Amino acid sequence: MYKSTQVVDITGLRRPPSMPFQRLDNRIVLTHPKGASAELLLFGATIISWKAGSQANPEPTERLFLSLKAFLDGSKPVRGGIPVVFPCFGPPTHPEHSRLAQHGFARSETWEFDSVVTDNADSVSVRLTLGPTPSITAKYNRSFHLAYVVTLEEHRLSTDLHVTNTSTSPDNLEFQALFHNYILAPADQILVRPLQNIMYYDKTETTEEGRNNAKVESRSGVDVHKYTDSVYEGAPQEYEVTWSGGGLRIQTSELKDVVIWNPQKKAGSKMADMEDGGWERFVCVEPGYVRGFTNVGAGNTWVGRQVLSVM
Ligand code: BG6
Secondary structure, three states: OOOOEEEEOOOOOEEEEEOOEEEOOOEEEEEOOOOOEEEEEOEOOOEEEEEEOOOOOOOOEEOEOEOOOOOOOOOOOOOEOEOEEEOOOOOOOOHHHOOOOOOEOHHHOEOEEEEEEEEOOOOEEEEEEEOOOHHHHOOOOOOEEEEEEEEEOOOEEEEEEEEEEOOOOOOOEEEEEEEOOEEEOOOOOOEEEOOOOOEEEEOOOOOHHHHHOOEEOOOOOEOOOOOEEEEEEOOOOEEEEEEOOEEEEEEEEOOOEEEEEEOHHHHHOOOOOOOOOHHHHEEEEEEEEEEEEEEEOOOOEEEEEEEEEEO
């Protein structure tokens, strides 16, 4: 436990201490003085819960989908919450990533708790880190350091991924990165805007030629009424995801692409860790740098950021 504040209520009875930051066995719990909370597993630095109220309804409610069948014991990447994708998105295509699994290793390694970054009336944030371990080096032999800063405010959650190239040789570190947000929402209602006229690649196409063929989004609001796995390239970096009675705004920086994914029954029922009908309760809106590779020079740090706000 980092800090505890004793609160005396008007009846003079001591209420349980408010703990902005709790470090439990395998996870960290952040609690905002106004009631919002977030839970972060050290495994994969995966945020598995974010509860926040809206301006209209201040009662903190869950904003992220987490499958009832998700593995939280480190045996498999978490099906839900916000897994961190690094250094490759999807199956590896870069020669340096050839021994990595789909979506890279960041989501399936245990990160270190580093520090509490802020703890004040407005926000509480923590920093986790991941560097080369023998098991990572065995499959990815590059010098790097990752830091992940998660910040909780009353109506907002921010995630910042810092990628440092710690090499002493002049080689750039080339990578992809993405925040795999599972947004808890009725999938048959959600609309994502504004993606109209943005070029995208449709990974549900059955041929390689079809998947590599750029399409242009014609819809003013993108729905997921059918199996959807679309990679929008050069997207606006600011999105609204809305449904009847709810919505989230996503603002990003250094993440030029966005993936919209919903497996529907077709792909969802094949996943051992997806709860029955789970695909009806979320949409993944995943800001990232995933078309091509971004890079960072030796001794430098790249920062990719998203801010999720309750509308
Ligand atoms: C999305 C990809 O980001 O993640 C999909 O675009 C993929 O193609 C989905 O199926 C889930 O991936 P995983 O590895 O967590 O099952």
